[in-house]
Amino acid sequence: MVTLFLIFEFYTMTDLIVTIDGPAASGKSTVARLLAQKLGASFLDTGAMYRAVTLAAMKDRVDLSNEDALLDALQRHKFRFSVRAGRMCISIDAVDVTDLIRHPQVTANARYIAAAPKVREKLVEMQRRFAADREKIVTEGRDQGTVAFADADVKFYLTADPAERARRRQAELETKDDGETLEQTQKALEERDQSDQNRDVGPLKTADDAIIVDTTHLDIDQVVDKLHGLVKDICSKKK
Numbered sequence: 676m677v678t679l680f681l682i683f684e685f686y687t688m689t690d691l692i693v694t695i696d697g698p699a700a701s702g703k704s705t706v707a708r709l710l711a712q713k714l715g716a717s718f719l720d721t722g723a724m725y726r727a728v729t730l731a732a733m734k735d736r737v738d739l740s741n742e743d744a745l746l747d748a749l750q751r752h753k754f755r756f757s758v759r760a761g762r763m764c765i766s767i768d769a770v771d772v773t774d775l776i777r778h779p780q781v782t783a784n785a786r787y788i789a790a791a792p793k794v795r796e797k798l799v800e801m802q803r804r805f806a807a808d809r810e811k812i813v814t815e816g817r818d819q820g821t822v823a824f825a826d827a828d829v830k831f832y833l834t835a836d837p838a839e840r841a842r843r844r845q846a847e848l849e850t851k852d853d854g855e856t857l858e859q860t861q862k863a864l865e866e867r868d869q870s871d872q873n874r875d876v877g878p879l880k881t882a883d884d885a886i887i888v889d890t891t892h893l894d895i896d897q898v899v900d901k902l903h904g905l906v907k908d909i910c911s912k913k914k
């Protein structure tokens with residue numbers, strides 16, 4: 676008698692996972708996008724996912740402190756995350772919301788969604804699925820190296836002085852004529868740091884095996900080159 680053993684394994688085609696975590700306005704998004712280009716990898720901006728769920732919940736006038744209602748909103752709508760011309764594009768029910776999710780009100784409300792464990796669980800699942808379909812990925816957020824991809828090949832944690840981060844955020848906002856003062860921007864960033872670091876689930880923290888890079892005195896190209904060199908170095912040692 677022949678016994679047939681069926682072994683199910685979860686195969687992913689991902690060869691390289693690089694995670695970049697860090698506080699708001701530390702340059703993660705731009706650096707992750709450019710590093711992904713250099714490595715020929717896909718890029719995932721996980722903050723955009725939290726923002727998209729926030730926007731959907733706001734449009735539905737959901738009570739943002741009601742976790743089950745947030746989960747319903749996540750399940751009720753069809754979210755699509757894609758990368759076009761190196762930019763992360765997001766649609767909700769086939770409507771492009773790539774720009775709308777950057778609205779200051781969405782930024783301010785995202786902390787409710789970020790603190791909802793059931794929503795985080797679903798989003799982490801989506802992030803892993805996104806990676807599983809790709810050969811190489813650079814993913815950025817708050818919990819990528821600690822929770823979503825704890826076995827990542829290379830983990831970075833980007834930091835910068837709050838004053839420098841506020842200056843960078845101002846430079847971005849000025850082009851959008853937002854009218855916020857530097858002090859207001861820094862205060863808002865520090866409040867976001869507090870809520871990111873102190874939530875119970877997926878808090879912002881440095882993974883034990885992450886490489887910490889202080890970007891205060893570096894420009895974007897210098898950061899990208901530094902990270903690129905480190906990835907190459909680490910990968911060549913692993914072979």
Ligand code: DC
Pocket residue numbers: 699721722723725726785786789815816817818819871877
């Ligand atoms: O990086 P960002 O500013 O686009 O993030 C938007 C919000 O989502 C912010 O409140 C932090 C949260 N976030 C998170 O909790 N976990 C992630 N992996 C990414 C973002």
